């Protein structure tokens with residue numbers, strides 16, 4: 050069985066003091082959880098500070114993006130090696146806000162995945178359609194295009210290290226969560242795509258998170274679906290109570 054993974058994407062929120070409050074309270078809430086992988090993704094400025102707070106615990110650290118080069122004259126950017134050095138184990142790649150507001154392309158996503166893997170970071174690769182695309186019944190076409198672009202020249206050994214996140218853009222930060230059935234349908238599509246391109250074993254093993262308005266009261270319903278293995282949480286990850294409750298309610302039954 051795939052172990053659930055719940056990741057909190059803090060986006061551009063939290064000063065060091067606020068990060069400290071959130072993490073210390075979260076640690077108290079989830080200290081005994083061992084059957085869910087728990088990840089927090091603070092902004093760059095708080096990474097190494099939070100890393101110190103998480104040492105030897107059951108919460109791992111992730112970043113929200115990376116550059117694809119090791120180092121160089123790239124003002125404002127941060128490399129995967131630097132993220133590793135700051136204590137990260139995970140990195141979110143291809144979030145829809147990066148794609149939408151910072152012109153991130155599938156080609157860029159592909160280069161970033163390679164950089165992350167090279168530095169032993171686990172990429173959380175986001176895919177998802179926007180409302181217009183869904184209304185035109187283009188969801189599967191868009192997902193296929195994003196998967197094909199993201200995983201170009203990624204081999205089967207590498208793909209097994211990756212986490213996927215299906216995040217319908219119309220559900221992010223809108224309060225409009227996809228129904229478990231709507232999400233499952235796309236998760237199944239992604240898993241079938243993985244099977245076709247990388248074989249049954251890889252497709253059975255890879256975890257696929259759902260993201261978009263996940264809250265403590267809708268996570269359990271989502272987790273009941275066969276191909277949903279966790280969540281990438283934005284807004285509800287900013288409070289220890291709600292994020293802790295999502296972690297607890299994500300435990301797979303049966």
Ligand code: PGA
Pocket residue numbers: 058216220221222223224260261262263281282283284285
């Ligand atoms: P949300 O964000 O939970 O606030 O909808 C999800 C995300 O952007 O990963």
